[in-house]
Amino acid sequence: MTKAHTPTPQLRGPSDHDVRDQIVEAATEYFGRYGYEKTTVSDLAKAIGFSKAYIYKFFDSKQAIGEVICANRLSAIMIAVDEAIADVPAAPERLRRMFKALVEAGSYLFFHDRKLYDIAATSASESWPSVGAYEDHLKVLVLQTVRDGRESGEFERKTPLDETVNAIYLVMRPYINPLLLQHNLDNAAEATTQLSSLILRSLAP
Template identity: 55%
Template sequence: MSTSTSAALDAGRGPAEHGVRTQIIEAATAHFSHYGYDKTTVSDLAKAIGFSKAYVYKFFSSKQAIGEVICANCLSQIESEVHQALQGVQAPAERLRLLFTVFVEAGLRLFLQDRRLYEIAVAAATDQWPSAQAYEGRIRQLVEDIIKDGRASGAFESTTPLEDTSRAVYQVLLPYLNPVTLPHLAPLHKEAPSALQELVLRSLESRPQ
């Protein structure tokens, strides 16, 4: 997992590229993966890297601030997969299909491969951490951009207000983005996202005037 501190969203203290910050994030990632977010304390992390708890607090204001960086890194990996999949794909309908497919597959992979670490994403979504809110905002903007492109090309209808359409499409996708609900949808992931894609695309089709 990346330990870039650029994703901290101002969660930490001290110089962003300070080596100790990286040590703390690496120790936290290992502890959260093994013991879970809830069962790990700042004291545990301080002990793991050989510093006092007070020294750790010079770089991060709380355990949540550390979790914010790790959560943002996890979400950044998912976003990166999505943008790579969309690269070079021009047709808005196909871009929307890929959006559904890649988000579901990437989220499920994180859940299945590292459930302890997944607890951080659950905490972030439940308590609406800034990292989770920023992620949701970027995804909603991506949905809106794809719909805009579809309207500009004539592939999607343009009579419904753009904000209403993008909000509705995002809400269809949201249960598969939310780490709280995603595990419950896992048994359906081979069929449901595909069916939802086609339903959404039919609703977006341009109709003769």
């Protein structure tokens, strides 16, 4: 007796991952046009053609959608910085390039699409997890650079390492935090060059 063949059931509709990506892509465009603060989940639902309830199946709030967008943009900045300092053996030059790349990438990504600045500003003011991860990543880069400079004899070793790293980060902060960077865009390029030189003089053995 021949056993009847049962066809493999086919998945209907896009996968959850594809839907999430579609929502994020549409939200990025919508926020870029109307601003994050002025947009509601209902607005997004109408723009995408989904029901509000369907969007809540994938994201529990508007902030959750904004968090993904913010994380994507901060990730792009971190990639740009990592590429700028890759294969640069000298710690002083690495620090210069790090600072320069941070300001250039941050200025472009935060302010090229001006409406998306709302997300950056909100995430910074409310300390979203993506911002914390971004800051932690930068502090690790500074820490590794200072440590390498000390091991190579390019930087002084008397000041406690954590104190040095925190001080450098505080000098950089007005030019890498979006809430502060908006007030420093006009002189950002010149300031990063001068501040990098100041930091490096203070690190000299």
